[in-house]
Amino acid sequence: MPTVPVVPGRWPLLGHTPSLLWQRLRFTAGLAGRGRVVKVYIGHLPVYAVTTADLAQQVMTELSGKFEKGAMFDKFRPYFGNGLVMSNGAVHLRQRRLVQPAFHRERISGYAEVMRRVAEDAIGRWRPGEVRATDDDMQAVATAVVAGTLFSSGLSPERADQLRRWIPVVIQQGLVRAMVPQALQRLPIAANRRFDEAVRSLRSLVQDLVATRRADGADHGDLLSMLVMARDEDTGEGMTDEQVYDEVVNLLTAGIETTALAMAWLFHELGANPAVEERVLAEIDEVLSDKPATLQGIQQLGYTGQVVDEVLRRYPVWLLMRRTTEEVELDGVRLPAGTEVAFSPHAIHHDPRYHPDPHRFDPDRFSPERVAAMPREAYLPFAGGTRRCVGAAFARTEVLVVTATVLRRYRLAPVPGKPVGQRVTGAPYPTRLPMTVVPR
Template sequence: MSVPVAPGRLPLLGHTVQMLRRRNDFTADLRNHGDIVRIDLGTMPTYFVTNPHVVHELLVQKGASFRKGALFDKFQPVFGNGLATSNGAFHRRQRRMVRPAFHGERVALYCRAMARAAADLTATWHPGQVRVIEEDTQALAVTIVGEALFSTDIGRRAVEEVRRSIFTVLKQGMVRALSPTFVEKLPLRGNREFDRAVGRLRSIVLDVVRGWREEGVDRGDLLSMLLMAQDADTGAGMSDEQVHDEVMTLLIGGIETTALALAWTFHEIGRHPEVERLVHAEVDEVLGGRTPTYADAANLVYLNQVVDEVLRMYPVWFLMRRALAPVELGGVALPEGAEVIFSPHALHHDPASFGEPHRFDPDRWSPDRAASIPKGAFVPFGAGSRQCVGNLFARAEILITAATVASRWRLVPVPGKPVRVKFTTAAYPSRMLMTAVPRY
């Protein structure tokens, strides 16, 4: 089967700003040209998958035939060989070792810290105060992930360093990843800030790791789980360097996306009165004034639907894979080394899978309607062997935080201050201003 060629080029971030405003329309339009469409990502030819069934084939049915793509190659020299960037047998080994840290019983323990952090945040609010919600959710995500990772005194210093440096790493790291390689060598302010922030984080994480090695005590945190993990085949544990790489992966992957999902959750609840009424009624009925726990999360049925709809509407823009050998995908023969790209944003807004895709509709996730959604059409955490290992943690964080806030406060959008979406690879709000109003 021949592959249609898209009528245009998709530049990298460093090449053009104008495309940032047009690129979602561009990727959404690709579905009109076929299930797999050849496009140029800067100067690099890629195969863009637009059909959810073929995305499912890519991620699940033939996942073993692909590794992470070119975008992740740019991250590896900086963030090391963690789960997000490693491949092959090493990735499978690391995933087996890391996965127990995110089993349900462990996540249930972390939920206590999530609820406490959310309550501490809202305790600083005052009736009628206007909050910049994305700043609140970013600070909250740092606290939650940091405390889940580190529980010692030096760990608390690490959390402060994460608070100081992580958003510089996230912002400048994405610019670097999407720019030509020579740009990272230039004496630019952004490059200097990025390198200093990465260096500070590396230093404090390794200090914490060495301190744990000296004490050798299981403190019930994620770091303890990583340091005690052993390969089931060899009995070997992780080196300090590998633990550092996995910690960096958890910080990078566990803060930005969850903070953004939380912000958009508050935004959508606040601008839909009927959704807000149903969320508050359910939270009141399920919790009865108590602090939410992991066990409560499954019983917050409507809030789960709200979260799914937020994850549908505000996912990452694109992800990449690379063929390890010649492989057939969606009836198309791809050569070894072929770069394959798909857009969760485009998939989640495909009218063939989601009627009225730009309308916020939590009811589309009711059991009868959700059953008709095609495999591969909804991939907020990926799928298959590369699915985000912390997806249970992230979902619990969103649910526990949203329930904690909703049990005490309403967040009301400020009139005349519309929220716009700013895309890098994720959907950032542009100053999400909301007024804190006590419910009682």
């Protein structure tokens, strides 16, 4: 067997955790120079990091039956539940069968109408010339979309505010907790207290919504109704309240935070790249004209779709982990059952071997001709295999509908002297994103 190099910079007791938390993108980007498979330590835990797209693809697809969610997800599970994102094995397959119908094409078409109405309501409150915190606006839009599709009756303003306030805390602080020793999680510091409060508040809100819908018993045509009423084809059994709760939390966290980030970064990139913006505006005007953004309409926005794909390449999830359930061989390295394996979608998306000039925003890299030459495994914004995000089509539809709806009325221009940076937890967040509303 080849020798697996240990990445330099291992700390006593803490392993590479300080580097993972403090350097994040730079640390994972540098792993490829150490080898195709390298060893890092999260505290005392050895983790084998694969640094090439083909090996990540093997983990996600070809060998996926020999992997389950890894240690990072074990630490998330007490807070996020054992829903589709967190579950393993037979539980995952059963839950996926139950949840999948909620994301069929005919359902997505109906959701697109909700997305358009939410976007129109949002920009109806904008005023020409005002400076908006675009990242906050997009999170509010994403929250309202999830509220309108998951809970057809919507949420009260108070509950919507709770979601916007607590979900980022659970996601961002949850990642930190996944990497630090458990003893540090119990320290009475402000970050821990805020995280615990966020988890309690989110659990109380969702449990109340599930209980109310279960008692109601009616089909409201929304995602929550489908979850409550879903039945397994083999057994005829439905989900328990706890299982419905777990799936709702998974849909809330995935449907709000990641989609909101994609939309925020998209408007940032359009503002920073006027030539790209002009092509998008021209396409939207030509294809949609005075018609509202529908599912059928946005599917004709070819170049705008390339812009979305490039945003998803530039700003993906930072790190994913899996654990072997039996012996696996990766690049000649035999890994026994129970071995933790990690890979970084962000590092793969910024690897010049697959994406030339990777830090340049270039939607044309997703033109049909160039996509044909791009290694399929080098683009994984929604993971892959049986673990591919069940809501991928939902998320992409939302980004396109909101983008088209906004740009038919307004452009969003960068504010001079207000540079936009990144802070990275599980994904890159803008440090701030003020943009000026410019009428078209």
